Amino acid sequence: MKRYKLYKKVKPVYCNFEELLANIVLPLVIASYISYPILYFFGTQSAIIFNVFLSLSANYFHKGLKSYLPIFNNNDLGFRPSLSWFCSFIIIFIVLLIADFGFYLLVLYQKKNEFNIFHFYSWLGILFGLPLLYYTLKLGQYYFVKKYQDLEFINIVLAVNYDLNLFLAINNIQFVNTANRKSSDIKITNNIRSYSQKEFMAVKTKSRHYYINKEGFREMVQIPFNADTVLLSWFSYVENKYYEIEIPFPFKKFIEEQQKCSIDKFKVFRGRETKPLYLHLYLNGGFKFFYKDIILIDSPENKEGEINEEEKKMKFGMIY
Incomplete structure (x- = not known):
């Protein structure tokens, strides 16, 4: 790995x-x-x-x-x-x-x-000065790291939607700059509820449509500048298939849609509202990335990935 x-x-x-x-x-x-x-x-x-x-x-x-x-x-x-x-x-x-x-x-x-006046002022300096110095250093460290991250990563809302006929669990969404190895670290915290295939098919139609139409993920994420690869993996309960995909990411096109004629990383996505980056997942491993009505990636179909039964049960709660 x-x-x-x-x-x-x-x-x-x-x-x-x-x-x-x-x-x-x-x-x-x-x-x-x-x-x-x-x-x-x-x-x-x-x-x-x-x-x-x-x-x-x-x-x-x-x-x-x-x-x-x-x-x-x-x-x-x-x-x-x-x-x-x-x-x-x-x-x-x-x-x-x-x-x-x-x-x-x-x-x-x-x-x-x-x-002893020296001992007295030394005591005051240690008792009150050291905590203040510690707080100042921690504050400085925070702003230094935050400034660095603002120059190396883009902050943007990522919204994930599912196809109406699909019921799935997302395993990984990761944007990578393969040149410097920097990567996003997206925690899938709003994943939809997991069912076994038998349980899902037994759910009433109304409840099934509620979960199918539920937006799986919508949060602020960080994408490294000049990210050239996106890694995706999810499990489709309806198809009983696991998809694991690695595909080039058109970062320049993505940036140009945000700020025409400029890819200045010191200005883009800072101090301004931006529209979400959408990821839509379909049957047969298909997916689309689009931003401001511009399609960045359109992959209508992908091959099934490999996953053993133990991993399937552990990650996605599959019980037969």
Whole structure:
């Protein structure tokens, strides 16, 4: 199977200040105010022991805190549960120590009349500056990646419709630039309900026509610039056939319909409304791509693709 550089959607940097206040700031303030009398009356060692206990408790009981440490909950990174738990404990413990350091400076001033201005401003810089720096870097990273993607991919609505006599399940729609291996990553989230062939034929005619006429997919997708190939695969329940097609995609013609006499990728499809790109699927593996009433691809018939019974059952729920 060929490997492509799939489009990766970047999520905007989002900070819910109410959740941040409830899950991080308020518990941290309460913990620090409890640590203050411990520091004053029992000393630094007792405060450290208290923070260890508090870190263990927060790591175990404070479930809302886990959402702010998503890296350790990402199974793709291969973190073991024990390692994830230990790392999150260390982070919580360090944050508590940093917060308590301000009260430690206050205790020194109250008991020994000592005040180190450098330590005080360093503490303020770490406590407030690091979170702000982290947020700024994440925001900058988001805009950098988004800018890059705007120059490398086209954002357009893709609408998929079925022939009136066809009942199917889409497996894959993929636009590929074979030169640089960039590819769309279209998630078929609105696929129509799957039936076995026997179940579908047993469905009442009215219900059957409802599903047949239902638009299978309509979402914003990303097509790489200069995409020269489109990959399609779907299963037709009515025909009991699986189709898998690879066909050239006329990107230049597609762009010219959007902006006549120009294929400047820095201007096309940015900051303006565009009409959907339509894909219509027919019997016998036929399909059409058209945009603004201009047919881009017209393939009336295609050969059946190969698929074994196990894959058919797993992907399309075929039961005989």
